[in-house]
Amino acid sequence: MLNYTLRRLFYMIVTLWLISTVVFVLMKNLPGDPFGEASQKLTAENRKILMEQYGLDKSLPEQYLIYMKSLLKGDLGVSYQFPAHSVTDKIKQAFPASLELGLWAALIAVSVGLLLGIIASLNHNKTPDHAAMVTAVIGVSIPSFVMGPLLSYFVGVKLGWLPPGLWNGPEHRVLPAIALSFGTLAIMARMMRTSMLDVLNQDYIKTAKAKGLSGYAIVVKHTIRNAILPVITVLGPIFVSLITGTLVVEKIFSVPGLGTQFILSITSNDYTMISGLTLFYSSILVVVIFLTDIAYGFIDPRIRLAKGRK
Amino acid sequence: MMPVSNDKFKPVVQDTIGREQIVRPSLNYWQDAWRRLKKNKLAMTGLIILVFLTLMSIFMPLFSSHDYATQNYDITNLRPSAEHWFGTDDFGRDLWTRVWWGTRISLFIGVTAALIDLVIGVIYGGISAYYGGRVDNIMQRFIEIIYAIPYLIIAILLIMVLGPGIWSILLAYALTGWVPMARLVRGQLLALKEQEFVMAARTLGASARRIIFRHLIPNSLGVIIVQITFVVPSAIFFEAFLSFIGLGIRPPLASLGSILSDGASVIRFHPHRILIPTAVFSMILLSFNLLGDGLRDALDPKMRK
Numbered sequence: 001m002l003n004y005t006l007r008r009l010f011y012m013i014v015t016l017w018l019i020s021t022v023v024f025v026l027m028k029n030l031p032g033d034p035f036g037e038a039s040q041k042l043t044a045e046n047r048k049i050l051m052e053q054y055g056l057d058k059s060l061p062e063q064y065l066i067y068m069k070s071l072l073k074g075d076l077g078v079s080y081q082f083p084a085h086s087v088t089d090k091i092k093q094a095f096p097a098s099l100e101l102g103l104w105a106a107l108i109a110v111s112v113g114l115l116l117g118i119i120a121s122l123n124h125n126k127t128p129d130h131a132a133m134v135t136a137v138i139g140v141s142i143p144s145f146v147m148g149p150l151l152s153y154f155v156g157v158k159l160g161w162l163p164p165g166l167w168n169g170p171e172h173r174v175l176p177a178i179a180l181s182f183g184t185l186a187i188m189a190r191m192m193r194t195s196m197l198d199v200l201n202q203d204y205i206k207t208a209k210a211k212g213l214s215g216y217a218i219v220v221k222h223t224i225r226n227a228i229l230p231v232i233t234v235l236g237p238i239f240v241s242l243i244t245g246t247l248v249v250e251k252i253f254s255v256p257g258l259g260t261q262f263i264l265s266i267t268s269n270d271y272t273m274i275s276g277l278t279l280f281y282s283s284i285l286v287v288v289i290f291l292t293d294i295a296y297g298f299i300d301p302r303i304r305l306a307k308g309r310k
Numbered sequence: 311m312m313p314v315s316n317d318k319f320k321p322v323v324q325d326t327i328g329r330e331q332i333v334r335p336s337l338n339y340w341q342d343a344w345r346r347l348k349k350n351k352l353a354m355t356g357l358i359i360l361v362f363l364t365l366m367s368i369f370m371p372l373f374s375s376h377d378y379a380t381q382n383y384d385i386t387n388l389r390p391s392a393e394h395w396f397g398t399d400d401f402g403r404d405l406w407t408r409v410w411w412g413t414r415i416s417l418f419i420g421v422t423a424a425l426i427d428l429v430i431g432v433i434y435g436g437i438s439a440y441y442g443g444r445v446d447n448i449m450q451r452f453i454e455i456i457y458a459i460p461y462l463i464i465a466i467l468l469i470m471v472l473g474p475g476i477w478s479i480l481l482a483y484a485l486t487g488w489v490p491m492a493r494l495v496r497g498q499l500l501a502l503k504e505q506e507f508v509m510a511a512r513t514l515g516a517s518a519r520r521i522i523f524r525h526l527i528p529n530s531l532g533v534i535i536v537q538i539t540f541v542v543p544s545a546i547f548f549e550a551f552l553s554f555i556g557l558g559i560r561p562p563l564a565s566l567g568s569i570l571s572d573g574a575s576v577i578r579f580h581p582h583r584i585l586i587p588t589a590v591f592s593m594i595l596l597s598f599n600l601l602g603d604g605l606r607d608a609l610d611p612k613m614r615k
């Protein structure tokens with residue numbers, strides 16, 4: 001297990017290094033002037049001072065080393081558009097709202113998704129199964145950036161049950177979290193159903209039935225416990241889709257989170273902000289994928305043995 | 311006891327050839343798959359919707375009396391009417407034409423991305439599986455490293471460098487989207503390589519080339535096709551996502567993603583501007599997903615009963 005963890009850790013570090021290098025290369029190739037529109041008016045001397053201040057007068061390899069060093073210290077630079085703020089400050093300020101939204105959505109997606117999958121599998125090829133699977137396919141087909149406006153309009157504006165936007169009280173959490181969770185909920189439900197059906201066909205379930213165990217004990221103790229294992233593998237991708245989903249869902253519901261900030265910096269060409277947030281998002285995702293892989297290795301020894309043997 | 315005369319008996323002519331005769335025509339893999347697909351109502355619904363939408367997106371912009379770019383400030387944000395079937399947007403452009411143009415562009419991006427995916431994935435996976443050993447090891451380690459890269463986030467930066475447009479979106483997708491396909495092809499070929507029919511072919515003296523192109527590739531085609539039906543909607547989603555955050559197709563041209571993005575901002579006042587493109591967009595994704603599920607059941611030999 002230690003061997004497996006170390007190997008995965010090594011890959012994670014290489015991945016992170018690769019991402020930060022790609023981001024560095026892309027940043028150096030961005031079109032336009034790093035100091036924005038107003039830089040046309042700068043005198044040559046002012047420009048030189050600015051270049052020195054941001055270290056842009058050094059050679060590329062030198063800049064790369066400085067960039068890597070500051071990354072290791074957790075310093076993502078200063079926003080070009082709002083020089084008073086460092087990117088790290090902005091992240092500290094905006095990330096909690098995004099995290100909260102993501103966690104609520106994950107909670108809804110996992111609990112409702114698993115439940116739907118279980119209900120569907122226990123009623124295989126009957127009406128509840130079909131209903132759950134139709135819901136799941138529709139969930140996959142309507143992305144969160146469409147679900148968001150629709151929920152906001154129908155539930156928020158037409159029915160007036162819940163606020164259509166903003167982020168103040170608990171009632172503001174409901175609609176964005178539902179909009180964000182819909183797609184992942186569908187994936188969870190489908191995964192769980194397939195996995196449950198797989199387990200229900202196993203011999204040990206027949207044995208359990210033959211022993212005369214109650215239906216409840218079979219489902220809860222034997223089926224769900226075993227069926228939930230493969231579902232853990234999709235948790236990584238699910239977090240990916242939740243986190244990228246927050247980008248658009250936050251914009252739709254005017255949530256003051258990191259996604260809103262990201263889109264704002266894209267529209268205002270705030271390059272340091274974009275690269276900083278890209279690195280931040282990527283690192284979260286890479287770490288989450290690493291953790292789910294490790295968790296899966298812990299829970300299911302077959303995985304680490306199969307992978308470790310190579 | 312009465313003697314039974316011999317002429318009451320007649321020898322039964324044993325029709326050995328007739329007994330062995332196969333009455334029904336034999337079905338090859340594809341006919342068999344098609345037969346199973348036809349029985350799947352959901353998948354056929356998906357196929358029909360898909361054909362319908364494709365035809366609409368090809369022909370409707372041709373026959374429409376409006377084009378996608380002409381602006382007319384006297385008729386902004388009209389509700390659907392006899393003149394403008396889907397209404398107009400805030401520049402007075404005809405939404406009927408724009409939606410079908412958008413469908414055309416979204417489908418084009420989806421299908422092209424899938425083809426790029428297919429080429430890179432099959433080559434990479436094929437080389438990895440065929441050569442095996444050290445080559446395979448290095449190629450797989452490389453995949454393991456880039457697999458964890460969140461492509462949607464990196465694509466945002468990439469498109470800022472390349473400038474928005476169809477080709478940057480396709481390039482961004484191609485650079486990152488091929489990994490699952492390569493893994494799938496490799497896994498499939500590795501499993502097939504060990505099977506008896508390949509050994510038989512080798513024993514009979516078939517060349518490596520013949521084995522790859524006549525045996526390995528055709529046998530993994532089913533799984534590849536299923537994967538493609540899932541790549542297309544994910545590429546369409548990719549484009550719509552980028553358009554939604556303002557990095558997609560440049561106006562006046564529109565994709566479904568950019569129409570949705572425009573519509574979302576005015577949903578409170580002009581709901582038709584998002585409801586109609588939503589319906590079309592969801593129908594595309596829905597039909598691909600239904601068809602993909604059906605194809606997987608029909609083509610995947612493991613699912614055969």
